[in-house]
Amino acid sequence: MEYRLPLEQMQQNVASHPDKVWLNQPVNRKWTSYTWKQADTQARIIASALHANGLQPGDKVAIIGKNSAEWFICDFAIMMAGLISVPIYPTAGADNIRYVLEHSGAKAIFVGKMDNIQALEEALPQELLSIAFPYPTLACKANWLEWLEQYPPIEELPTPGPDDLFSIIYTSGSTGLAKGVLLTQRNVASSAKAAANLLVTRKEGRFMSYLPLAHITERCVVELPSVYSPSGIYFTESLDTFIEDVQYARPTSFISVPRLWTKFQSQILSRVPNNKLQFLLKLPLIGKLVAKKIRTALGLQEADLFGSGSAPISPDVLHWFNGLGISIGEGWGMTETSGLSCCNIPFELAHVGTIGTPQSCVEMRLSEAGEVLIKGDAVFTSYYNNPEATAEAFEDGWFKTGDKGEITVDGAWKIVGRVKEQFKTSKGKYVAPVPIESSLGRDADIEQVCVMGSGRKQPIALIVLGEGASTDRQELQNQLSATLASVNTELESHQKLDHLIVTREPWTIENEMLTPTLKLKRDQLEKKYGHFLTTGLKQSIVWEEDIS
Template structure:
């Protein structure tokens, strides 16, 4: 299938509706709006500036920043100049930043809003040209506004072939050193176009861009998707202003990740406990009022399309939201497949707990071992400067995803864990943790969970409770015991958990227990709690900070 490539699609939008609002950026609580024509002109100026520095086609240019209008514009500018973008997570540590800059041989780096300047200060060499976005950030040789004023718009933009490289996206490194995924214009165009046609868009549609743009899903399902379905984008000023910014935007499409969906859920339940909420939802007329009030409090009263991706989400969480009229379509994809490859779109209640069906730009099948294999226009061709990893990743032209899957009778797909996540208990039996973690998610007080137990007689689960329940109480212990009993009753004998351990700390990017995309770093979690695997615990449900007391 032929796809109009991103730059051609951008040009089409600029020619069709140059004055239509496109990007909405908050700064110091004031909103600035850029039209399609203004975005195009700024991108052409930045492209002209890059070429004026002596950089040539194929040079790698890094972007190290939280989401902003300037991030989008930089991405388009790098394409216009014929160069290759290298996004870096704004939360990346010094070692990761250093590795990506060295491995990609980046010639310059755009630096924007960051929660902490320390890692960048340590890892970015002074010899590398730094361009500062117009926000407080690291010291840079060049200011964004200076380039916009100094350089004229580039007249002749790069006209790439479909198989030319558009970007190097480094994996989030949940299992080791990040690998550079080489993505072509065809890869990202096919994924973004197919994402744009999943749901019919309406003239006033808009969405938020707040999940990391260094992640391929935000790039292809939000940024580049808007080229093919030109909707408005609102950015977020900071974590503190997140809800206010969502309420300002009132998005009609909203994508999040499981960690944030469970946080939103905990906020609702803190105001309206589960039993009372379910009772109110059973009362005619009143239930509609309750649903509207909750959605309005979250800023999602205008949202038609909801999505979740990046990591597995509990089917019970999806059902809980569905009872509020919030129908979350779960999606699946990888950096190597240019983002969304499979999704529950259009939304179907019957497919809850699945990742739906494949997009048009890919085909999927299961290997004899149950591993998901995928090929198609959206699938990458190689890892950058890593032929060994590339050869290992493919079998007969199919990319080996490393995910274990299953196909339902209705044709929808399930992901049941990672091939390498299975562990063997002391009884010699294999346990897949993800399905058990999903079952524990029925308890809405559990925000995070990791099942482990390699070499143990029985597996156990370490959990993080929502903030209101983190301290020990007999009631919470009793509720967790009921959850443990209910889940164990559905498991085979070798899968049954002998303990739930309540962690004394939450897991996040800063303490190294989550990836930048909020996936569990299982190896780090096992190191963190490894001493508990061999320890004799008195009760089935225990609090980490009470063990040994």
């Protein structure tokens, strides 16, 4: 199938509606807007500057920084210069930054907003051309605003073919070293076009861009779909202003990840207990008013499409939000599949707990062992400079995702865990942690959960409590005991949990318990809490602070 490629689609937008606003950036609580023509002109100037500074077509250029209008413009400038983008997570450690720069052979790096510049300062090679976005950030050799003043816009744009390289995207590294995924123009065009058809629900669509742009989801579910179905993009200034920025933008579609959805849930429940909330929601008229008030407080009163991806989310959390008029369709995809491959959008209540049905740009099937296999226009063909990993990743032309799946009787797909995440208990039985974690998520006070138990007679679950959890230890203990008993009645004997362990601190990117896309780093969690696998615990509900 033929697709209009990203650069061509952008030029179509510039020609069709040059003065329509595309990007909206808050700086010091003031909003600056960029039309399609303004963004195009800036991108052309930056492309010209890259050539003037010695970069040749095919060279790799890194981008590190939090989401901003300049990040989007830079992405297209790199395309206009015939270069290849290499995004890096702004939360990456020095070793990871150093590895990506060296492995990709990047010749330059754009540096944007960052919460901490120490790792980049340590990892950045002295000889590398560095260009600072117009925010307080690392001191660089060149400056975005100065380049905009110094160089003329490039006039002739390249015309890449569908099989030409678009970007090298390094996996988020939940285990081991990140692999560089080579994504072509066809890969991202097919994915972004399919996503745009699903996610842009009206002519004047509005999206928030706040999930890491170094991750494929934000590129192919927000950035590029806003080009294929022209939509307004709103950025956030900081974590502190997040809700205020969403309230300003009033997005029509809102995509998030499980960690943030459960955070929203905890914040709501910290203001009104769940029992009271559920009682109010069932009252005629009052229930609708309460639900609308909550959506408005989150800035989501005009949104009619909601999504969740990157990691599994509990069906109970999805049902809870559905009661507020926030019907979240769960999606699934990988860097290697150019983002969204399967989703419960349009939302179907009967498909809660599944990832819905495949996108038009891919085909999916199950192997005999139950592993999800996928191929199609959106699926990559190789890892950068890693022929061994590439060979291992494919079977008869199908990419082996490493996810275990099931298909329901009405054709919806379910992900039931990672093939490699299964662990064997001392009984010699295998346990898949994800379904158990999902079941524990029905307790609205449990914000994060990780099931482990390798070599142990029975598994255990580590949990982090949400903001709305009771401060009465006995009340909370009774509630968690009831949750544990309820979940255990649904499990086979070798899966039943011995203990719930309430950890002292939440798991974050900063303490290296989560990846930049907020997935659990199971190896790090097991390293930190692995002693619980051999500790003799007497109570079914255990507080870490009481025993360590």
